[in-house]
Amino acid sequence: MRYGLKIAFRYLTANKAQTGLLITGVAVGVFVFIFMSALIGGLAVYLVQSTVGNVSHVTVEAPSREASLLVSEADGDVLVVTQAATNQRELLRTADAFLPLIDTWEGIAATSRQVVGNGLAVRGQVRAPVSVTGVDLDKLSAIADIAGSITSGDADVSGMKVVIGSSLAEDLSIRVGQVLRLQSDRDIDLGLMVSGIFEIGVEALDRRAAFVSLATARTLFELPQGVSRIEIKLEDLNQAEQFARRIEAETGLAATPWTEGNAQLLSGLRAQANSGNLIKAFALITIVIGVASALLLSTYRRRPEIGIMRAMGASRGFVVLVFVTQGALIGLLGGMIGAAIGFAALSPFPLPENAEPGGFPIDVRQGAYGLAISLTALGAILASILPARSASRVDPVSVIGQ
Amino acid sequence: MSSSSLVSVNDLIKTYGEGDTATHVLKGLNLDLERGDLSALLGPSGSGKSTLLTILGTLMKPTSGRHEMLGEDLTSADDAELTEFRNRHIGFVFQFHHLLPDFTALENVVFPTAVHAGRETRAARERGRELLNRVGLGERMDYLATQLSGGQKQRVAIARALINRPELVLADEPTGNLDRESAEQVMELIGEINREEQTSFLISTHDEKIAASCRRQVLVRDGETADMNA
Incomplete structure (x- = not known):
């Protein structure tokens, strides 16, 4: 083994220019592989981050209640007509019991109890439909980065305060410190002071969202107890489906991962990853062909030496x-x-999390360096098998007379 | 086989090709070599000398016949067994020396031992140095093969052939590519080693002077041998 290594090394160093070119070719192929991994990976991070970075990764809600049949199907044919109870709201009454448990799980970045409902924001003659979210005071920025997106005022929903999006503020011509009337779908009307205006960049939030305290939301929607949902943010959003299944299994509640509502994004990311893999595969194939052809040439050039080695007692192996x-x-x-x-x-290159819109979202962490080196070494070994076998079949007799 | 018998071949036949195009090179050849022999193999071109050397060197199998060396039947051995046997018991000196060009003189000499051991042992390097000193190349040990003259290369090839202390060295026109002075030096060296180490040499040559310097002359003609000393 050691002696084989010495001879292999000597052969490589004997023709430095050829070996240098060959190694350069392999290195370029590996660079393409790494660049594609980092680009595709970075693009995926950037797209996912900009699409779902500010939304819940797993949303826990109460399972919908279905009317149960009072007659057995065994009694005969039963025709059932079900009408959804539109005036009933599904409530998580056991949230307080489950939340401390979920909070302790590894991989959970944040949880947020929420009371949500629809209403109208009224300012003078202008009315705008809004989606009101009541949160614990310290959890306003737990899911969407409201605090980091404030353009005016503060991220403060304590007392009778409300934080609204910039588009909504513009529609209502309202500024921080002014009073906004919120009218809920339960016909409750509250006057709230605008404490902050945010701009996340997602139109649905900037134009429709209004954040208030949990207590204010309970008043607006007449929900003295329970919550509408729990939103959960994960450290790794790719784990959303596993966490959703775990929550359902351990609590009996309905848990929805972000992936369920983003099938198109996932399909796009998959297509993008497949394209990247194809390019990486071509890079590897190029490496394999390059190494194989160079070694085949070397085998041909060294036929006499191989014959002499065989004559001196070197085995085919x-x-x-x-x-x-x-x-x-x-x-x-x-x-x-x-x-x-x-x-x-x-x-x-800046990490995709910090990439400017329209920038080059390359993720240096996703270069798959170990994989690139391992696959290249493996590919080069496989590529050398054909020339090696051809070399081992050199008949010493045919070269001794030359 | 007697106790001093080294090689014995009987009814050796070697045929290249088949049917109408078949060429019969060896036609029932018989030959015995004793330990310590210094024999010259003579014969015109195409008589089968090189084919005989190739078969004796286990680089090729005969079409039929029996080939024994050191009491071992080599006709039935497989490639791996022949490679191992060749490495341990047979040395080669070729007309064109056939050194490995990217290796030094010492590395070339040590090759047969290292390829068997899997590494260049200290003992092998010591023996290699000793042999190179013996062939007068003590000053050229670390020279690449390409930096040596024709005569020097042939002397390195002789040292390489002897590194594993083989019982038999087969030399195919070892002086054919050398000037007269170098040829005489090489033959002198072979004679010395033969006398001192009892290594048997079978030297294929066209040169009558070289043949005369050997104790025995074997003539190959039309694929058969005739012992000229008999």
Whole structure:
């Protein structure tokens, strides 16, 4: 093994220009692989972050109540007509019992109890439909980054205060410190002071959302107890489906992951990942073909030497080892150089979380450096098997007379 | 086989091709070599000398016949067994030296031992140095093969052939590519080693002077042998 390695290394260093070119080719292929991984990964992070970064990753609600049949189907054919109880609101009455438990789970970034309802924001003659969300005072920015998106005033919903979106404020021509009337669908009317105006960049929130305290929402929607839903933010939003299943299993509540409402986004991300994988596969194939052809040439050029080695007692296995080792060394060296160049070239790019809109969302963390090096080494080893086998079949007799 | 018998071939036949295009190179050849022999293999071109050397060197199998060396039947051995046997018991010196060009003189000499052991052992390097000193290349050990003259390369090839202390060294026109002075030096060296280490040499040559310097002359003609000393 050690001697095979020595000979392989000597062969590679004997023709430095050819070996250098070969390693450079492999390194370029690895760089393309890493660049594509970082770009596709970064793009996915950027898209997901900008689409679902400010929404709940898992939403827990009360399971819908269905009317139960009082007659058995065994008694005969039963025709059932069900009418949804539109005036009844599903309530999470046991939220307070479950929330402390869910809060302790690893991977949960934040939870937020909410009372939600629809209403109208009234300012003089102008009326605008709003979706009112009542939250615990310290949880206003738990899901959407309201505090970080405030353009005017403060993120404060204590007492009789309300935080609204910038588009809504514009529609109502209202500023911080002025009073806004909120009229709920339960015909409760409250005058609230606008304490802050935010701009998240999502039109649905900026034009329709109004945040108040949990107590204010209870008054507006006549809900003295329970909550409408619990919104959960995860540390890794890709774990949403697993968490939703776990919540349903352990609490019996209905839990909806963000992925259910974003099928198109997921399908787009999958298509994008597949395209990236295809390009990466082509990069690997190029590496394999390059290494195989270079080693085949080397095998041809070294036929006399291989014949002499065989005559001196080198086994076929030893000859295979020498050429496969050359492939492995080229793959490893090219892989490491390509990975190092990739890391150095991609590091200056800002992370996708901080990328400017319209920027280049490259995620240097997703370069898949280890995978790129391993696959390249493996590919180079596989590529060297054909030349190595061909070398091991060289007949010493055919070259001794030359 | 007697206790001093080294190689024995009987009714050796080697045929290339089949049917009408078949070429019969060896036609029932018989040959015995004793330990410590210094034999010259003579014969015109195409007589089968090289084919015989190739078969004796286990690089090729005969079409039929029996080939024994050191009491082992080599006709039934497989490629791996022949490779191992060749490495341990047979040395080669070729007309065109056939050194590995990217390796130094010492590395070339040590190759047969290292390829068997899997590494260049200290003992092998010591033996390699000793042999290179013996062939007068003590000063050239670390020279690449490409930096040596033709005569020097051939002397390195002789040292390489001896590194594993083989019982038999097969030399195919070892002086064919050398000037007269270098050829004489090489033959002198072979004679010395033969006398001192009892290594058997079978030297294929067209040169009558070289053949005369050997104790035995074997003539190959039309695929058969005739012992000229008999």
